[in-house]
Amino acid sequence: MKIFFCSSQATNSETDMFKILQKDLLLLFSDKRALAFKFLLPVLLISVFVLAFSGMRSDNDGPGIQKISLPVVDLDSSETTRYIVRQLSQIPSFNLEHVDSIQADKLVRTGKRIGVLVLHKGFSDAFSAQTPLPWELVYQEGRDMELGILKSILLPNLRKLNPFHTPDGNISDNSPANSGAPLDLSGMQLTFRPLAQEPAFRNDPWLVQPVVGIALILLLFNVSGIGGSLLEEKETGTLKRLLQSPLKPAGLFWAKMLQGMFISFIQLSIMFLAAMLIFGLHIEYNIPGLLLIMLATTFSFSSFGLLLAGISKTRGQMQGIAIAIILLMSALGGSMIPIFIMPDFMQKLARLSVNYWGLEAFYDLWWRQLPLRLILPKIGILVSIGLLITSVAYLFFRRFIRRLAS
Amino acid sequence: MLSISALSKSYPNHAALKQIDLHLQEGKMLGLLGPNGAGKTTLINILSGLSKRDAGTISWFNKEIATTDSRYKQSIGVVPQEISLYQDLSAYQNLLFWGSLYGLKKSVSKEKTDRILQDLGLYDRRHDLVKTYSGGMKRRINIGAALLHDPSLIFMDEPTVGIDPQSRNLIYNYIEKLKTSGKTILYTTHYLEEAENLCDRIAILDNGKIIVQGTLDELRTISKIQESVEILLYATELPVDIAAISAEYQHRFSFYLKDHALTISGSGIAEALPDLLSTMINQSLKIKKIEIKKINLENIFLQFTGYQLRD
Ligand SMILES: Nc1ncnc2c1ncn2[C@@H]1O[C@H](COP(=O)(O)OP(=O)(O)OP(=O)(O)O)[C@@H](O)[C@H]1O
Numbered sequence: 001m002k003i004f005f006c007s008s009q010a011t012n013s014e015t016d017m018f019k020i021l022q023k024d025l026l027l028l029f030s031d032k033r034a035l036a037f038k039f040l041l042p043v044l045l046i047s048v049f050v051l052a053f054s055g056m057r058s059d060n061d062g063p064g065i066q067k068i069s070l071p072v073v074d075l076d077s078s079e080t081t082r083y084i085v086r087q088l089s090q091i092p093s094f095n096l097e098h099v100d101s102i103q104a105d106k107l108v109r110t111g112k113r114i115g116v117l118v119l120h121k122g123f124s125d126a127f128s129a130q131t132p133l134p135w136e137l138v139y140q141e142g143r144d145m146e147l148g149i150l151k152s153i154l155l156p157n158l159r160k161l162n163p164f165h166t167p168d169g170n171i172s173d174n175s176p177a178n179s180g181a182p183l184d185l186s187g188m189q190l191t192f193r194p195l196a197q198e199p200a201f202r203n204d205p206w207l208v209q210p211v212v213g214i215a216l217i218l219l220l221f222n223v224s225g226i227g228g229s230l231l232e233e234k235e236t237g238t239l240k241r242l243l244q245s246p247l248k249p250a251g252l253f254w255a256k257m258l259q260g261m262f263i264s265f266i267q268l269s270i271m272f273l274a275a276m277l278i279f280g281l282h283i284e285y286n287i288p289g290l291l292l293i294m295l296a297t298t299f300s301f302s303s304f305g306l307l308l309a310g311i312s313k314t315r316g317q318m319q320g321i322a323i324a325i326i327l328l329m330s331a332l333g334g335s336m337i338p339i340f341i342m343p344d345f346m347q348k349l350a351r352l353s354v355n356y357w358g359l360e361a362f363y364d365l366w367w368r369q370l371p372l373r374l375i376l377p378k379i380g381i382l383v384s385i386g387l388l389i390t391s392v393a394y395l396f397f398r399r400f401i402r403r404l405a406s
Numbered sequence: 407m408l409s410i411s412a413l414s415k416s417y418p419n420h421a422a423l424k425q426i427d428l429h430l431q432e433g434k435m436l437g438l439l440g441p442n443g444a445g446k447t448t449l450i451n452i453l454s455g456l457s458k459r460d461a462g463t464i465s466w467f468n469k470e471i472a473t474t475d476s477r478y479k480q481s482i483g484v485v486p487q488e489i490s491l492y493q494d495l496s497a498y499q500n501l502l503f504w505g506s507l508y509g510l511k512k513s514v515s516k517e518k519t520d521r522i523l524q525d526l527g528l529y530d531r532r533h534d535l536v537k538t539y540s541g542g543m544k545r546r547i548n549i550g551a552a553l554l555h556d557p558s559l560i561f562m563d564e565p566t567v568g569i570d571p572q573s574r575n576l577i578y579n580y581i582e583k584l585k586t587s588g589k590t591i592l593y594t595t596h597y598l599e600e601a602e603n604l605c606d607r608i609a610i611l612d613n614g615k616i617i618v619q620g621t622l623d624e625l626r627t628i629s630k631i632q633e634s635v636e637i638l639l640y641a642t643e644l645p646v647d648i649a650a651i652s653a654e655y656q657h658r659f660s661f662y663l664k665d666h667a668l669t670i671s672g673s674g675i676a677e678a679l680p681d682l683l684s685t686m687i688n689q690s691l692k693i694k695k696i697e698i699k700k701i702n703l704e705n706i707f708l709q710f711t712g713y714q715l716r717d
């Protein structure tokens with residue numbers, strides 16, 4: 001009797017277990033949108049990571065590899081310089097651009113290019129005379145890491161250049177038909193010169209990257225929470241009550257926006273201060289610029305949080321969607337993997353993510369240490385993205401309210 | 407004060423309100439009595455500017471208005487059926503917040519909050535988070551939150567659902583107080599006693615339609631229900647030969663026997679009762695209990711809807 005009693009208990013709890021399981025599966029499958037995100041997310045995320053790291057892979061000479069754009073200013077305009085430029089343009093890792101010195105200066109100053117190769121007047125003469133060559137790589141201060149990558153590609157290739165003297169002192173292609181002694185490579189010594197004075201302090205990009213990258217991810221989660229609070233108000237009935245009061249729905253939207261911006265601003269400030277105190281990140285540099293970028297970032301990010309709320313029906317659904325989109329945008333936009341190690345096409349794709357523009361603005365500020373004037377375009381883009389997302393979010397919000405009032 | 411005419415509202419596969427005509431008199435309390443799903447909340451949502459109506463007009467002081475009108479919204483207070491409060495704020499903070507939406511000055515707001523909390527018997531616990539309140543306490547705060555801005559027109563959607571008699575009495579007393587201060591109240595309920603005891607006028611809403619409205623006396627007259635007497639017999643007396651008893655009175659009263667209870671109704675039943683009883687005693691029926699039934703809302707509701715609200 002006793003055994004019978006026990007076993008019947010066990011079967012009961014087993015069937016109970018399946019009942020719970022069945023109910024949970026029913027709930028899970030009732031929300032198709034969240035389900036799609038749940039299963040699609042890992043695949044997408046892995047794809048983004050694989051592609052982002054493909055620039056670092058050893059077999060990276062496929063079409064997707066990272067190409068470095070290198071502007072060249074040929075001030076000598078001689079046979080010799082044209083020959084060297086021609087040779088350089090054969091290096092697969094380079095995307096050589098012919099520019100004049102004004103364009104070159106602008107490209108480097110705005111941080112669009114790491115550096116510019118300048119072949120000064122008299123290059124050909126110096127070459128013939130075997131005196132040190134007047135050429136240099138002018139680079140933007142503070143981009144040491146990217147410069148390192150550039151050097152590592154450029155220098156071995158320069159050595160491989162191996163031009164030959166012709167008897168008349170010019171150089172020619174390295175063909176068996178030509179005779180003459182090989183060029184002394186020490187004469188090729190390239191000078192590296194930073195564009196401006198070194199600043200008093202410098203932020204390591206390997207510090208800026210994790211601080212800003214992670215800060216932006218957390219910001220996204222934070223603003224999605226603000227969006228969630230809108231859905232929470234719907235679920236707890238307070239939203240209905242708000243709509244019965246004289247408050248205009250638009251007021252509610254902007255209140256949530258401000259809330260998102262305010263909390264994000266504080267969150268960013270705390271994270272940056274901590275990074276300064278603990279890791280020595282220099283944030284004191286260009287405070288107006290910092291405040292502007294923070295405002296622009298919190299604005300565009302908050303609008304994103306409201307958009308998330310607008311496209312979701314419940315908080316549970318929003319959570320699923322938010323995690324998917326946030327991780328994807330963060331991976332794509334450089335919050336998790338530095339943009340500068342991504343292959344070229346991924347760097348282009350990254351522009352679709354708000355993280356990218358936030359990161360870029362902070363890079364400009366703390367790493368490239370550009371003057372505010374040159375960071376303004378990126379701030380402008382952040383604000384424009386914010387305006388765009390806000391408009392879409394507002395349309396969704398209107399629909400959300402209309403449905404509630406139907 | 408507020409007149410609703412030919413108001414209709416349909417959901418995708420359900421007509422929730424059908425051609426509602428309703429009139430709220432200034433300073434009076436109208437009870438909207440109806441079972442679950444009758445359309446009470448739908449009506450309140452429309453009147454409070456939350457939901458749109460499909461058809462019909464709403465007039466406020468004889469002028470047609472849009473329910474989104476801000477002056478109108480400023481003058482109404484809505485007690486929603488569900489507890490709609492911020493559970494992680496204290497009662498005090500909740501009241502201050504809801505008051506602030508109506509543009510109350512902080513000092514005024516604080517004073518009113520204190521008074522409302524006292525009236526609702528929650529002053530001592532005002533700084534506790536709402537989520538730590540009992541169901542009845544939450545209900546009371548839910549009411550208080552609608553009243554900070556001193557609205558002249560109050561909609562209450564089943565404000566006493568699911569609470570104990572003590573809390574309920576507190577709420578009733580508070581409502582009486584509101585009534586004496588001249589508020590106009592629309593009160594939905596499915597409790598007959600509330601409608602009967604609390605309200606000046608009653609409207610019965612069933613399946614989206616107003617079946618009848620008026621004061622209790624008016625409803626009595628309209629319903630044409632008669633007074634009745636219920637006579638409970640001993641079980642051993644069954645079966646009863648009704649015909650023998652009723653023969654003499656058939657033209658005046660109606661007889662209805664169910665189990666051991668004989669219900670006799672018709673006007674003047676009380677006067678005819680001694681005669682009736684002696685007839686029954688002559689038939690040697692033993693009577694266990696006699697109950698004279700007044701015409702109450704329950705009978706009236708049954709009369710108009712064909713079913714009992716208590717079922
Ligand atoms: N958003 C909605 N969508 C579809 N149907 C609805 C919606 N809201 C209410 N209804 C339907 O309208 C009818 C009236 O509902 P309502 O909530 O007004 O009833 P009620 O009288 O307040 O009931 P209760 O006493 O249960 O609160 C019901 O049949 C309900 O199912």
Ligand SMILES: [Mg+2]
Nearest residue numbers: 446447448487
């Ligand atoms: Mg209701």
